[in-house]
Amino acid sequence: MKNFIYDIPTRILFGSGQISNIGVEVKKHASKILLIYGKNSIKKSGLYDEVIKYLNLESIEIIELAGVDPNPRIETVRIGADLCRKHNLELVLAVGGGSTIDCAKAIAAQAKYHGDIWNDIYVEKRYENLKEALPVASVLTLAATGSEMNGNSVISNMKENLKLGMGHYILRPVFSILDPTYTFSVSKYQTASGVVDIMSHIFEQYFSPDKNGFLQSRIMEGLLKTVIYYGPIAFENPTDYEARANIMWTGSLALNGLTSLGKESTDWATHQMEHELSAKYDITHGIGLGILTPFWMEYVLDTTNVHRFVDYANNVWGISGDNDFDVARIAIHKTREFFNSLDIPVTLTDIGIDSSKFEDMASGVTKNGPIGCMKKLDYKDVLEIYTLAL
Amino acid sequence: MKNFIYDIPTRILFGSGQISNIGVEVKKHASKILLIYGKNSIKKSGLYDEVIKYLNLESIEIIELAGVDPNPRIETVRIGADLCRKHNLELVLAVGGGSTIDCAKAIAAQAKYHGDIWNDIYVEKRYENLKEALPVASVLTLAATGSEMNGNSVISNMKENLKLGMGHYILRPVFSILDPTYTFSVSKYQTASGVVDIMSHIFEQYFSPDKNGFLQSRIMEGLLKTVIYYGPIAFENPTDYEARANIMWTGSLALNGLTSLGKESTDWATHQMEHELSAKYDITHGIGLGILTPFWMEYVLDTTNVHRFVDYANNVWGISGDNDFDVARIAIHKTREFFNSLDIPVTLTDIGIDSSKFEDMASGVTKNGPIGCMKKLDYKDVLEIYTLAL
Numbered sequence: 001m002k003n004f005i006y007d008i009p010t011r012i013l014f015g016s017g018q019i020s021n022i023g024v025e026v027k028k029h030a031s032k033i034l035l036i037y038g039k040n041s042i043k044k045s046g047l048y049d050e051v052i053k054y055l056n057l058e059s060i061e062i063i064e065l066a067g068v069d070p071n072p073r074i075e076t077v078r079i080g081a082d083l084c085r086k087h088n089l090e091l092v093l094a095v096g097g098g099s100t101i102d103c104a105k106a107i108a109a110q111a112k113y114h115g116d117i118w119n120d121i122y123v124e125k126r127y128e129n130l131k132e133a134l135p136v137a138s139v140l141t142l143a144a145t146g147s148e149m150n151g152n153s154v155i156s157n158m159k160e161n162l163k164l165g166m167g168h169y170i171l172r173p174v175f176s177i178l179d180p181t182y183t184f185s186v187s188k189y190q191t192a193s194g195v196v197d198i199m200s201h202i203f204e205q206y207f208s209p210d211k212n213g214f215l216q217s218r219i220m221e222g223l224l225k226t227v228i229y230y231g232p233i234a235f236e237n238p239t240d241y242e243a244r245a246n247i248m249w250t251g252s253l254a255l256n257g258l259t260s261l262g263k264e265s266t267d268w269a270t271h272q273m274e275h276e277l278s279a280k281y282d283i284t285h286g287i288g289l290g291i292l293t294p295f296w297m298e299y300v301l302d303t304t305n306v307h308r309f310v311d312y313a314n315n316v317w318g319i320s321g322d323n324d325f326d327v328a329r330i331a332i333h334k335t336r337e338f339f340n341s342l343d344i345p346v347t348l349t350d351i352g353i354d355s356s357k358f359e360d361m362a363s364g365v366t367k368n369g370p371i372g373c374m375k376k377l378d379y380k381d382v383l384e385i386y387t388l389a390l
Numbered sequence: 391m392k393n394f395i396y397d398i399p400t401r402i403l404f405g406s407g408q409i410s411n412i413g414v415e416v417k418k419h420a421s422k423i424l425l426i427y428g429k430n431s432i433k434k435s436g437l438y439d440e441v442i443k444y445l446n447l448e449s450i451e452i453i454e455l456a457g458v459d460p461n462p463r464i465e466t467v468r469i470g471a472d473l474c475r476k477h478n479l480e481l482v483l484a485v486g487g488g489s490t491i492d493c494a495k496a497i498a499a500q501a502k503y504h505g506d507i508w509n510d511i512y513v514e515k516r517y518e519n520l521k522e523a524l525p526v527a528s529v530l531t532l533a534a535t536g537s538e539m540n541g542n543s544v545i546s547n548m549k550e551n552l553k554l555g556m557g558h559y560i561l562r563p564v565f566s567i568l569d570p571t572y573t574f575s576v577s578k579y580q581t582a583s584g585v586v587d588i589m590s591h592i593f594e595q596y597f598s599p600d601k602n603g604f605l606q607s608r609i610m611e612g613l614l615k616t617v618i619y620y621g622p623i624a625f626e627n628p629t630d631y632e633a634r635a636n637i638m639w640t641g642s643l644a645l646n647g648l649t650s651l652g653k654e655s656t657d658w659a660t661h662q663m664e665h666e667l668s669a670k671y672d673i674t675h676g677i678g679l680g681i682l683t684p685f686w687m688e689y690v691l692d693t694t695n696v697h698r699f700v701d702y703a704n705n706v707w708g709i710s711g712d713n714d715f716d717v718a719r720i721a722i723h724k725t726r727e728f729f730n731s732l733d734i735p736v737t738l739t740d741i742g743i744d745s746s747k748f749e750d751m752a753s754g755v756t757k758n759g760p761i762g763c764m765k766k767l768d769y770k771d772v773l774e775i776y777t778l779a780l
Contacts, residue, residue, distance in 0.1 A: 003405025015393025
């Protein structure tokens with residue numbers, strides 16, 4: 001096991017009705033806040049009114065920024081940071097899914113940062129320059145990204161055709177409210193996409209060629225079994241509380257450090273390939289991941305890493321057999337079949353993407369060198385995977 | 391899933407050599423501390439010198455309290471608390487196993503408490519009275535209790551023949567250093583006892599009759615598989631780093647809240663029965679648990695809870711079959727066999743305990759009513775389990 005520091009300070013208030021604590025929780029950190037959210041869904045659902053009611057009870061002053069996009073834009077970040085500075089706001093509260101929370105983190109960082117956060121941190125990764133940020137908090141309405149319990153943030157710059165991620169410990173939310181009932185109204189399409197996103201986060205950490213990380217792998221198999229069990233239930237019956245709760249909490253645990261800390265290596269090639277896709281085509285992240293993942297698995301599978309696929313087959317799908325490669329391929333087939341059972345498209349062609357930008361995308365993905373650890377992927381490999389996924 | 395608040399603030403510095411950070415970590419909280427430890431083992435191993443060296447580098451003033459017992463005594467707690475008050479100490483640092491850390495927590499609480507912590511908190515459970523405590527930190531030398539990452543503390547009062555536990559969130563360590571190499575010198579006997587203790591913590595949370603807690607159960611199965619895999623390796627080869635590391639980190643995760651939060655119910659009957667045993671006979675906690683657990687499993691198994699045993703059999707031991715009770719019994723047999731492979735005695739007779747105090751112990755265990763949730767155990771049940779374990 002590799003040395004690590006485990007330090008996850010986000011306080012999670014989990015369960016139905018936890019919103020009634022939001023005023024008290026915010027008050028511990030701030031009396032003037034920026035409230036950000038997406039389009040109209042939180043107003044339609046009544047969540048907006050609840051948030052405002054409990055913030056008012058604690059006399060929290062609120063400045064609002066609505067209309068955060070699903071792939072949040074750097075322009076929104078700049079507007080939010082200007083509001084924080086202008087009004088001396090003390091905390092950024094995101095009400096929404098991962099995109100809104102990611103945007104809140106970028107705003108919280110930019111509000112306290114003298115340079116340009118996009119250039120310095122998202123592009124150049126000069127993390128040492130990021131010394132402070134406003135506290136961030138969240139009310140989660142979509143189980144997917146895990147952003148509610150980590151310091152990661154993915155922001156898009158459509159002018160530059162770039163979607164880039166960064167992660168910094170000072171951006172971990174101080175608290176997050178996870179009420180599974182808020183996800184009852186999430187569409188089948190977004191539910192499926194969230195399930196795939198959660199599974200992909202686990203795959204990116206699970207699939208590494210080293211034989212290390214026994215405990216982490218066993219925990220991840222438990223998380224995978226949970227979403228595989230409850231994903232179809234939530235898909236069929238959107239108001240099944242137990243299904244929504246299990247998926248929601250799994251989403252947080254899948255990317256808060258629990259499953260990667262101590263591991264020698266993690267992969268993340270599929271995420272990098274998908275970020276290029278959704279930067280170019282503005283598609284839903286989970287859909288892109290659902291298409292690319294099985295092709296990536298088939299492409300990287302070889303004698304150096306087949307043992308990981310065998311673990312996955314045995315411990316997640318209950319598949320065993322004499323020939324490791326056969327077992328691995330059946331597990332990959334099961335994965336694609338599972339995604340497909342949630343109406344996730346199988347190929348890029350299915351979502352109207354052709355090969356015209358593949359070379360451009362493969363260049364973008366590998367511009368800093370090969371990616372991934374299961375198999376190091378260079379330009380040619382990435383191009384091949386995009387092409388296989390057609 | 392039940393509503394819960396997840397809030398685990400303990401910072402874990404995991405891995406070989408992390409001790410070099412102890413001065414800096416302590417300095418964040420205190421400049422004058424109480425250092426407590428057990429007998430001579432940390433002096434023999436050189437750990438004591440390392441701790442002092444790095445504390446000195448940060449000019450931390452140190453008052454020492456040595457000789458904490460394996461079942462820590464309330465008398466030691468009182469001495470420690472007096473030292474803290476007399477010297478205005480600002481943090482209690484435990485270097486040792488769970489007993490030392492438990493003792494540190496009791497000292498940290500008593501130092502800031504005007505009444506008698508034993509009576510008010512351990513006996514009467516008036517938790518609302520416990521409003522503040524000195525910060526606690528730890529350097530762990532034995533993987534077992536999980537005390538390094540939770541607010542629990544078990545203290546013995548030999549005069550009253552009582553061993554009682556309590557838990558309070560203000561007693562969670564601010565940081566803990568987990569260096570697996572410190573457990574290289576742990577004897578086979580203590581290694582086995584620690585493994586059983588960790589497994590028992592998981593069993594107490596895993597075995598509940600409700601069908602809830604899917605995610606928590608899958609995580610716990612992963613933790614069980616980890617100690618079942620690495621326990622025998624550490625037992626045979628005490629300096630196997632990977633084995634020691636996996637066991638150590640599993641021990642912390644098994645009792646920090648991760649596996650119980652959100653669950654409808656947990657059991658803890660076996661722990662209560664064992665606490666009576668070790669209060670009366672001063673035996674090693676893990677040994678008592680190792681003897682009692684399989685007898686408890688056999689006794690509580692019935693139609694209302696057999697599904698949990700079947701999950702355990704399928705997912706931890708890879709045992710399946712047509713008859714649920716047969717499957718359950720094979721899994722229980724496997725459990726006893728596993729403990730026995732680590733030289734854990736099978737019966738109370740094996741460790742020289744006869745039935746003379748059984749009635750007294752059964753009364754003590756059930757003095758506040760029936761215990762457990764897999765099956766509610768009253769006086770007669772507890773007496774029967776002790777008798778079966780003869």
